[in-house]
Amino acid sequence: MALRPGMEEDRSPVRIIVLGATGSIGKSLADLIARNPYRFDVVALVANQNAAGLAEMAVRLKARRAVLCDDTCRKDLANRLDGSGVAVSAGEGAVLEAVDLEADLVVGAIVGSAGLKPTLAAIKPGRRIALANKECLVCAGNLFMDRVRQAGAELLPVDSEHNAIFQVFETAQADLVEKVILTASGGPFRTFTTREMADVTPAQALKHPNWDMGSRITIDSATMMNKGFEVIEASHLFPVRHDQLGVLVHPQSAVHGLVQYKDGSLLAQMGSPDMRTPIAHCLAFPRRMDVPVKRLDLAALGTLTFEAPDLDRFPALRLALEAMQVGGTAPAALNAADEVAVEAFLNERIGFLDIPAAIEAVLQKLDGAGRLAAARDAGDVLALDAEARRKTGEWISAR
Secondary structure: OOOOOOOOOOOOOEEEEEEOOOOHHHHHHHHHHHHOHHHEEEEEEEEOOOHHHHHHHHHHOOOOEEEEOOHHHHHHHHHHOOOOOOEEEEOHHHHHHHHOOOOOEEEEOOOOHHHHHHHHHHOOOOOEEEEOOOHHHHOOHHHHHHHHHHHOOEEEEOOHHHHHHHHHOOHHHHHHEEEEEEEEOOOOOOOOOHHHHOOOOHHHHOOOOOOOOOHHHHHHHHHOHHHHHHHHHHHHHOOOOHHHEEEEEOOOOOEEEEEEEOOOOEEEEEOOOOOHHHHHHHHHOOOOOOOOOOOOOHHHHOOOOOEOOOOOOOHHHHHHHHHHHHOOOHHHHHHHHHHHHHHHHHOOOOOOOHHHHHHHHHHHHHHHOOOOOOOOOHHHHHHHHHHHHHHHHHHHHOO
16 A cells, blocks of 8 residues: 555654744744644644734644633634634643643744743653753753653754754763864854944844844844853753853854764764754654755855854853853843843844843842742742843843
8 A cells, every 4th residue: 555645654643732833943843744744643733822823824734723822812713713623722721731632742832931831841751842942941951851851751952053963962972972062153243343243233133144033033143142042951951061062153054063072073963054954853753854955065065164152242152151150040040131131122222232231230130149049940930030031121221
């Protein structure tokens, strides 16, 4: 008997729940599922407020359930899906009910600290968690990884750099790893002086040279804070010490991650800058699937260059590395302050260089008040998150 397109012999469809379905990761993931409809059974799609986008995606992917975090948008979603056969719900309770449904794979792609609770709740024995939410590891890395280990769940990193390292990191020989290196494009201001960066506009900062991403992560790439977050994440994802983690600026964005071993070998994962590649790696793991991305042509590319990051011109990366060393809730405060400062920059309330200045000022206040101790649970993390946001808002208002 001939197999249907996308099916593999003796394999049942993967039951999947997607948290953050209408964001950039969710849209790329939906494209892959739509191209392989027989490989996946979409149990639930969860989004924040985008009823129109969620309804369209739910119908296209034949999802069983569509859920909005914002309960005020439920009626709109219900009207759009009336007669479709897709179950509709909304609100925090509905989201937690959705992640409790039977599933093989949960994709955690809700943006920001709002993704912490539902992604933690999704960790169950035997499940795979494809993690794209940075805050789970940046803000609550120890809590999150403890939950993964206790549940016996399997964690797969979606982020391009972490997924690249995951592909070349020999876990069984972790003791033979010398260094893990994350690459950074350097963003649109890689060659700018500090003086030049003082005058950049949100429109300039949103023009990333290689990647198509959401607004916050694009600004974080421009300040290099995003790379700092990724180093913090890597410290939880891989069994290495902080001093074994490094960053290289690589403008071509062809090499996404490298692992150096004690025998002198340096293994790199390479590919075109398209998020569908790491997403597909998580969807099909431990196998691989066809992905319609542009193939990397090294002959056409011609040159690969690398340089050390400049922590003076990009202090956000320095602040992230320092927060990783401090530990406790310092990374959570870093993330919260950054989110508020980036939003203020996008709304033209502060300048580009004020983003790291605000973050540093807030971290110093919280540290001086003894507020960066280890978190006991998600409640501690969210409380510190709220306090850091409030203090950042106060700093911005005082400008």
